[in-house]
Amino acid sequence: MVETLKKYIPERAAPPVLELIKEHGVYLKIVNERLTRHGDYRILPDGQHQITVNVSLNKYRFLVTLVHEIAHLVAFKKYGRRIKPHGKEWKHTFQHLMLPFIRPEIFPQDLLPYLARHFKNPKASSDTDAHLSVALKMYDPPSDKNYIFEIPTGSTFRIQNGKIFQKGSKRVKRYECVEVATGKVYLFQPNAEVEHLK
Known part of the structure; x- marks a missing residue:
């Protein structure tokens, strides 16, 4: 099992x-x-604890996602099922479980400051922490996608479902973008991956 894990997470993190x-008692399904x-946790009808993680994640995002989901299981066991999925009990559990992994033997040096900042108050998804998300993305295979923050204001882009938008101005943290077909305004995280239409 350790050898299998090494295919998906940093080698030193596997044991x-x-x-x-x-x-x-985790049943891990990739x-x-x-x-x-990126992943999820559920109790199966037979009482087994199943965690699923996407095979496409790079090894650092895979590790963060897997520990995130294990934290759900541990928090529910410890505090009961009535807690909020990403409430203070889960945050405390996630911080506690993740701390031993935030080391240079496991994560590259350039990721450590982003991880340290993120785990002061972990979010429901690493994607909502734009700085960490972009830092983790550097370890993905090359892609033809851009982040919204990288494309010029006024340019058009396509999202995964094929809809086309025009990028507008930034409102606090997110970008206001207009769907070309309907004129409706949507807010996008700066690290949303899109196809820039030139």
């Missing part, structure tokens, strides 16, 4: 992750990419 999997999530 402690395997211990977490064994300790909490699945094809889902656009709406």
Whole structure:
């Protein structure tokens, strides 16, 4: 099992992750990419704890996602099922489980400051932390996609479902963009991946 884990997460992280999997009775399932999530946790009808993680994630994002989902399991066991999925109990559990991994033997030096900042108050998804998301993306295979923050204001772009938008100005943290076909305004995170239409 350690050798299998090494295919998906940093090598030095594999033994402690395997211990977490064994300790909490995790059934880990590696699945094809889902656009709406990197991973999830659920209790199956037979009581088994299933965690799924997308196969397409780079090893650093895979590790963060896997520990994120294990934190759900541990928090529910410890505090009960009535807690908020990403409330203070989960945040505390995620911080506690992730801390041993935030080391230069596991993560590249350039990612450590972003991880340290993120884990002061972890978000429901690493994607909502634009700085961490962009830093993790540097370890993905090359892609023809751009981030919204990279394309010029006024230019058009296509999203995954084929809809075309024109990039507008930034409102606090997100960009106001107009759907070309309908004129409706949508807000996009700066690290949303889009296809720039030149």
